[in-house]
Amino acid sequence: MGLRAYVVRRCLQLVVTFWAFFTLLFVLFRMMPGDPTSMFIMDGMTPEQREQRIAELGLNEPLHVQYIEYVRQLLTGDFGQSFIYNDPVTSIIAVRFMNTIVLMATALIFAYIIGITFGALMGWWRDSRFERGGIVVTLVARSSPEFWVGIVLLSVFVFWLGWFPSSGMRTTGGELGGGFVARYGSLDFLRHLFLPALTGAIAYLATPTLLMRSTMLDVLNADFIEIKKAEGLPERTVLYKHAARNSILPIVTVAAIATGTAMGGSVVIETVFNWPGMGREMVSAVNNNDYPLAMAAFFLMGSVVIIMNFVADLAYVYLDPRVEYE
Amino acid sequence: MTLLDIDGLKTYYGSDDGWVRATDDASLSIERGETVGLVGESGSGKTTLAKSIIRLLPDNAEIVDGSIEFDGTEITELSDRELRRQIRWSEISMIPQNAMNGFDPVYTVGDQIVEVIRHHEDDTSKAEARERGRELFDDLGIDPDRIDDYPHQFSGGMAQRAMIALALALSPSLVLADEPTTALDVVIQDRILETIKEMQEELNSAMIMITHDMSVVSETCDRIAVVYGGRIVELADAETIITNPRHPYTLGLRNAFPDISDDDQELISIPGTPPELVDPGEGCRFAPRCPFAEEECWEVTPQPESYGDGHQVECHRADEIEHLQAEAGKKETWREQDLGERKPVETADEQAAEAEVELDD
Numbered sequence: 016m017g018l019r020a021y022v023v024r025r026c027l028q029l030v031v032t033f034w035a036f037f038t039l040l041f042v043l044f045r046m047m048p049g050d051p052t053s054m055f056i057m058d059g060m061t062p063e064q065r066e067q068r069i070a071e072l073g074l075n076e077p078l079h080v081q082y083i084e085y086v087r088q089l090l091t092g093d094f095g096q097s098f099i100y101n102d103p104v105t106s107i108i109a110v111r112f113m114n115t116i117v118l119m120a121t122a123l124i125f126a127y128i129i130g131i132t133f134g135a136l137m138g139w140w141r142d143s144r145f146e147r148g149g150i151v152v153t154l155v156a157r158s159s160p161e162f163w164v165g166i167v168l169l170s171v172f173v174f175w176l177g178w179f180p181s182s183g184m185r186t187t188g189g190e191l192g193g194g195f196v197a198r199y200g201s202l203d204f205l206r207h208l209f210l211p212a213l214t215g216a217i218a219y220l221a222t223p224t225l226l227m228r229s230t231m232l233d234v235l236n237a238d239f240i241e242i243k244k245a246e247g248l249p250e251r252t253v254l255y256k257h258a259a260r261n262s263i264l265p266i267v268t269v270a271a272i273a274t275g276t277a278m279g280g281s282v283v284i285e286t287v288f289n290w291p292g293m294g295r296e297m298v299s300a301v302n303n304n305d306y307p308l309a310m311a312a313f314f315l316m317g318s319v320v321i322i323m324n325f326v327a328d329l330a331y332v333y334l335d336p337r338v339e340y341e
Numbered sequence: 342m343t344l345l346d347i348d349g350l351k352t353y354y355g356s357d358d359g360w361v362r363a364t365d366d367a368s369l370s371i372e373r374g375e376t377v378g379l380v381g382e383s384g385s386g387k388t389t390l391a392k393s394i395i396r397l398l399p400d401n402a403e404i405v406d407g408s409i410e411f412d413g414t415e416i417t418e419l420s421d422r423e424l425r426r427q428i429r430w431s432e433i434s435m436i437p438q439n440a441m442n443g444f445d446p447v448y449t450v451g452d453q454i455v456e457v458i459r460h461h462e463d464d465t466s467k468a469e470a471r472e473r474g475r476e477l478f479d480d481l482g483i484d485p486d487r488i489d490d491y492p493h494q495f496s497g498g499m500a501q502r503a504m505i506a507l508a509l510a511l512s513p514s515l516v517l518a519d520e521p522t523t524a525l526d527v528v529i530q531d532r533i534l535e536t537i538k539e540m541q542e543e544l545n546s547a548m549i550m551i552t553h554d555m556s557v558v559s560e561t562c563d564r565i566a567v568v569y570g571g572r573i574v575e576l577a578d579a580e581t582i583i584t585n586p587r588h589p590y591t592l593g594l595r596n597a598f599p600d601i602s603d604d605d606q607e608l609i610s611i612p613g614t615p616p617e618l619v620d621p622g623e624g625c626r627f628a629p630r631c632p633f634a635e636e637e638c639w640e641v642t643p644q645p646e647s648y649g650d651g652h653q654v655e656c657h658r659a660d661e662i663e664h665l666q667a668e669a670g671k672k673e674t675w676r677e678q679d680l681g682e683r684k685p686v687e688t689a690d691e692q693a694a695e696a697e698v699e700l701d702d
Contacts, residue, residue: 142400237442238437238438238439238442238443239442239443239444239445239446241397241437242435242437242443242444242507243445244397244429245395245397245429245430245434245435246429246430246434246456246457246460247424247425247426247428247429247430247431247457247460247461248425248456248457248460249425252460257445260445260447261445261446261447334447335446335447336446336447336449336491336493337446337491337493
């Protein structure tokens, strides 16, 4: 089977996966106890008012009608109105999602670049002091809870050294607006970004480092590494072009999944640094029984996981010639 | 003309129990264009001996003594950089046991041939290097267009041919072949060996063929070195090793391989296991397994004795060759149950105690 047929088949799989995913999401939300009105029950609310509110929200329709309406809206990119904010979900989420992407992508990129490099070197210099020390540092980073790392960074860099602002995304009263670059490229924003991104990077660092190290150890035992050394190639070439290049394959899959979950935002990091991202929004939406908002958040997060896996599969074809298109 | 002269080479591995003497006082010289077989059991140190020549040793291994003179250059004194530039692959290349694993799976075979050519020859263009790879493929009986295939797309025999192409890409003067045909079936084995011989003659490369297979060495090698316990116990031309060996270990090895022309031949194996190489002490290393061991064998390490025509043997009893050869052909000579009783009790006290412990088991 050729590459083209493989891609086509993989795309069809993608569609089926998506359908299963959003249907499951619909069912899960309808199975949840309580309904949005439970948040509105105030002293003066009569049963009639409550019924009326439910009808407004379309929750009195039979399930299959709700489902069809739900699919129609998804296909048109319309996630409906938030029950709580009374604003279109799309506009609420778009901003939050972008904030999370900028934060998490920065954290992930640093974690994976540093993790892959250090993991590769740890495998290469096996049994050295560098490797032993590296494992300890990695495990400490891995075992430290995000909130604790966040608080330590805050104490040191904000309250003690005073180098960075303590919370939020930008200084209050600062100029807002302009394009993407103006919003996310300003020095003020980057200063706010640094500590939460560092916290995230520390949390994500362990996986690529340890995985890279262990696959390096496997790959370094392979005969071809010895042949490449016998060929007289310099160590640097053997390390990067051959050993690390082969070791990176499993990292691709892990990175794809990590990206997927990271895009859901980290409730802990966002709370510690008061970052207006997806994680916090999703939690409050669930607490408020705000179906459309919570569902859109879950939908977005799940979509990223599915799409990243799809990308990883395609990347594998390019990275590993041994992958069979079957 | 001597191409390689190994003299008193000692390559030891560090371990928790002390030095493992994988190669202990080995001397061997090789002429240009000559093929020498290194024969011995797994763990006898034959691979360590060969890899010492290009210093392709694990981190815990060290060449502690001896010299390796290659074409006037003392290899043990080269810096890593000089070794990579002047010796590795351009002068000495190798063919691994399993060619399929000898190629990096994520690059095409052609890319890997081009990589090594261009690394050693600064002014060869990519196209020229590729063309040379294609010619080598053609010479070795592989379709030149397959140079753009990945290693996993090759069959075992073809991968081995491609590996030979890689090994010969820089026309080295010496090729180290580490059991190059063990992973292949017999018919292909034969063809590969022929191909190696043809190419080797064309380039006038010398070769060290490492194997535990007597039939492979007898077919391809000019001379054979029998390795036991890190030492070269017998060295002679192939004919002599096959028909007129003097070392009991060689006699035993010969028994263990079938002779197709002799229907009645009974295969006899050598009882016991290869020796511990941590601090082996004085005495012949083969003595514990040797049916002919005498008191002297346990106490004095035999030194190489010459028996004419470059035939060297490390054995105290090599003079009694008729007797040894006659006895070695009998199955009862190599009985396993005799092993424990062979060690003379009147040696050092410590050894006597050890022997008692063995008997108690």
